Amino acid sequence: MKPRRPLGMSPRRTAIIGGLMVATGPLSLTLYSPALPTIVGDFGTTDAAGKLTLTVYFAAFAMAQLICGPLSDRFGRRAVGLAFFAIYVLGSLIAAVAPSLEVLFLGRFVQGFGVSAGVALSRAMVRDQFVGSEAIRILTLINLILTVTPAVAPTLGSVILLAGTWHYMFVVMAGFGLAILALLTWGARETLPPEARVPFSPSIVFSNYRLLLSSPDFLFPSLLLGLAFSGFHGFTALLPFIFIDDMGLTPFQFAMAMLGQTVSFILGNLAAGYLARRVLGTRLVSIALVAFAASGLGFATLPLFFPASVVAIMAPVGIWMFGIAFISPSATAAAMAGFGAIAGAAGALTGFFQVGGGFVGSLAAGTLFPDARTALVIQLPVIALLTIGVATLDRRRRP
Structure with missing residues (x-):
């Protein structure tokens, strides 16, 4: 009889594998962001149609997580990860040979479907093995690994x-x-033992999601995640058009400017990782809210007063990324804390809120405003106010 493969992984291995899986998502965004204006030109389409390649990706990413999580609760994290990342590879190859914008949309949709496993499974793997401050610390390490991809891509x-x-x-x-x-x-080991797995059926899946959505302890942290990443993906969709089309930066100069965003995110993760062992998760969220308030004010004012300045745009971008580094692991750990028995579903639904926020943010940025600069100075301050409002309601409902 073939010996059973050992279950579980060390915190370091969990963080490395989880971080690399999650990193595939931003790789699929930031690697080709310098080429968005070129894609628009090659297909003879509009900027709005070019931005829709992001929107299609986000839509598939968000919806597929709702399937991926429950599947992993039934069949295990590793097997489901293998299936979904094979789908991601297929989508990448479809996009690589796309002769038209419609085929590129298809490739991006298949990519988004497959890459959804990164967020859902990495969080479930952490929740399978760790809780409390240890879970926050590992999620912070995953975020730190995640920063390497946007820096290089x-x-x-x-x-x-x-x-x-x-x-x-x-x-x-x-x-x-x-x-x-x-x-x-x-390199990976299964983290969900067979005796902890739950059947996969529509009634059980809907019951689990109904339980999560009816719990304020899950819902409020997940809304915070969605709003924070709505802002991030909103300006991710806008910056190539502002810097390359409006301000005349080359794709390489654009990539150099984006390093400021990455450095800020790295510093935020280092600070959050240091403080995670010393203060409560609610204090980390408070620091993030201060950063979002400052960033929203910067977006509303600096690009108007200094329209030709790259720094005037990248300064609030960097502050927003600093805030995300604090709120992402804290809100994720808080949302999943009481749902270890359905960690796959909980990880998937937190991912749905996070990526769904990105979908809404990128869609709004590309369709609701006459140009990218107008979207930046209106949309981001509004999202900052909404984030602070949700956090305030969450604090008031708690004892």
Whole structure:
């Protein structure tokens, strides 16, 4: 009889594998963001249609998590991860050979469906093994690993664009997906024991989601995640058009400007990781709210007073990213704390709120405003106010 593979992983291995799985999501955004204006030109379409390649990706990403999480509660984290990342590789290859915008939309949809496993499964793997401050610390480590991809991807995308066409960017994404498949095959261990698995049926899935959505302890932290990432993906969709089209930056200069965002996120993660062992998660959320307030004020004023300044835009971007580094692990751990028995469903639904927020943010940025700069100075301050409002309601309802 073949011996059973041991269950569970160390905190470090969990963080590394979870971080690399989650990193696939932003890789699929930031690697090709310098090429968005080029894609628009190649297909002879509009800026709004170009931004829809982000929106289609987010829609599939958000919805697929609602399937991925319950499947992992039934079949285990590792097996479901292998299946979904194989789908991601397929979507990347479809996008790589896309002869038209419609085929690119299809590739982005399939990509988004497959990559949904990264967020849902990484959080479930953490919740399977860790709780409390230890879970916050590991989620912070996952976020820290996550920062490497946005730091490198825009620069790599710019180099690819200089050396060839944007199609090769999706070949690189496919290669990253294959690397994740190899890591899951030979480096990961299952974290959900067979005796803890729950049947997969529509009635059980809907019952679990109804339980989560009816719990304020889950709902409020998840709303905070959704709003925070709505802001992030809102300006992610807008910045290439502001910097490259409006201000005349080259794709490489754009990538260099985006390093400020990454540095801020890294500093925020280091600070959050240090404080996670010393203060409560609610204090970390308070720090994030102060950052969002300052960032919202910056977005509302600095681009108007200094319209030709890159710093006037990147300063509030950096402050927002600093805030996300604090709120993401704290809100995630708070949302999932009481739902260990359905960690896959809870991880999927927190991911749905997070990515769904990105979907709404990118869709609003691309469709509700006459131009990218107007969207930036209106949408981001509004999201900051909504985030502070939700957090205030959450504090008032608690004893």
